[in-house]
Amino acid sequence: MPADHYEVLGIARDADAAEVKRAYRRLARESHPDANHGDSGAEVRFKAVSAAYEVLSDPERRARYDRFGHEGAGAARPGDPFGGFGDIFETFFGGGFGAGGRRRAGPTPGEDLETVLELDFEEAVFGCEREITVRTAVACTACEATGASAGSSVGRCETCQGAGQVQRVRQSLLGQVVSSSICPTCSGRGETISDPCTSCRGEGRLVEERALTVHVRAGVDEGTTLRLSGRGAVGPRGGPAGDLYVHVRVADHAVFERHGYDLVHRLSLPVTQAALGTTIDFQTLDSTEVLEIPRGTRTGEVFRMRGRGVPHLEGRGRGDLLVEVVVDTPTDLDGEGEALLRQFAETRGEPVAPPGEGMFSRLRSAFR
Numbered sequence: 001m002p003a004d005h006y007e008v009l010g011i012a013r014d015a016d017a018a019e020v021k022r023a024y025r026r027l028a029r030e031s032h033p034d035a036n037h038g039d040s041g042a043e044v045r046f047k048a049v050s051a052a053y054e055v056l057s058d059p060e061r062r063a064r065y066d067r068f069g070h071e072g073a074g075a076a077r078p079g080d081p082f083g084g085f086g087d088i089f090e091t092f093f094g095g096g097f098g099a100g101g102r103r104r105a106g107p108t109p110g111e112d113l114e115t116v117l118e119l120d121f122e123e124a125v126f127g128c129e130r131e132i133t134v135r136t137a138v139a140c141t142a143c144e145a146t147g148a149s150a151g152s153s154v155g156r157c158e159t160c161q162g163a164g165q166v167q168r169v170r171q172s173l174l175g176q177v178v179s180s181s182i183c184p185t186c187s188g189r190g191e192t193i194s195d196p197c198t199s200c201r202g203e204g205r206l207v208e209e210r211a212l213t214v215h216v217r218a219g220v221d222e223g224t225t226l227r228l229s230g231r232g233a234v235g236p237r238g239g240p241a242g243d244l245y246v247h248v249r250v251a252d253h254a255v256f257e258r259h260g261y262d263l264v265h266r267l268s269l270p271v272t273q274a275a276l277g278t279t280i281d282f283q284t285l286d287s288t289e290v291l292e293i294p295r296g297t298r299t300g301e302v303f304r305m306r307g308r309g310v311p312h313l314e315g316r317g318r319g320d321l322l323v324e325v326v327v328d329t330p331t332d333l334d335g336e337g338e339a340l341l342r343q344f345a346e347t348r349g350e351p352v353a354p355p356g357e358g359m360f361s362r363l364r365s366a367f368r
């Protein structure tokens with residue numbers, strides 16, 4: 001529950017506008033982060049003071065706050081029960097100052113883990129199952145994740161009475177300020193163990209290499225991150241497991257390039273086939289398709305094979321396969337081929353270099 005705005009400003013509920021303003025000015029000055037270097041508590045106090053003033057200085061919001069509490073005083077953010085200040089107040093009153101965050105009594109959750117999964121091109125396109133190994137924390141079997149040796153007794157922590165955190169109540173410049181921090185005796189567990197497990201030194205978990213099977217859905221791409229809920233490290237002493245994030249890397253393909261859900265292939269086509277047309281048995285990733293190349297095909301023309309691309313990650317259907325033609329000039333002409341080509345040039349009246357080591361080929365080799 002967020003703090004009471006009146007308590008934060010240290011004023012009575014019937015304080016008038018001038019009193020609200022006075023209290024705010026004084027507290028804001030005292031708790032301003034610029035005046036409290038390195039005191040993370042001051043920053044939190046400052047935010048609480050600002051939040052309180054924002055509501056109580058606005059007659060309409062103050063009236064709603066008086067009537068409905070924090071739920072009524074929200075700013076222009078419907079659906080946010082704390083009017084945008086929920087996280088601040090939770091940090092302030094629920095979690096202790098500084099790096100604590102939202103620690104509560106009870107089992108501490110385990111850490112989230114990350115790993116990289118390298119896939120072949122086809123594995124990413126069509127999906128696959130892959131075994132991976134992660135270094136993670138697993139429950140200690142010797143103590144059944146309790147952290148206590150056999151015969152050891154687990155008792156309630158005296159320091160925090162089992163709450164896992166200790167609270168300090170101070171009459172400070174903010175009126176009554178309650179701050180919590182993790183109990184130093186039990187480290188937030190709320191209980192103490194008389195004789196900790198020797199395998200895990202009382203942690204209730206051990207670090208181990210663990211094999212996992214990852215189901216990769218068809219259509220994933222480089223940069224996809226898979227979240228495996230509950231497959232991260234288990235928490236200490238029976239705490240719930242964190243998540244495992246798997247970052248996908250995809251190897252290049254020798255023939256195809258991926259553009260989203262489409263595949264692109266650059267087809268090198270001899271000048272004769274480009275000029276006269278041909279039929280090609282084209283090998284896609286998972287089928288053989290008949291590709292008709294019409295007469296007079298030029299470099300840069302694209303033929304689209306619908307549905308021969310990458311399956312859509314969400315929903316049905318697949319992308320397309322695009323075949324882009326690059327007309328290939330023969331570079332290995334033998335005597336007969338050259339003779340035919342010269343004859344062809346002559347019939348079209350296209351002047352060409354004389355046979356043998358012509359000027360152009362000498363120039364070309366000079367520039368290589």
Ligand SMILES: [Zn+2]
Pocket residue numbers: 140141142143144145146147148197198199200201202203204205
């Ligand atoms: Zn153990």
Ligand SMILES: [Zn+2]
Pocket residue numbers: 157158159160161162163164165183184185186187188189190191
């Ligand atoms: Zn304790």
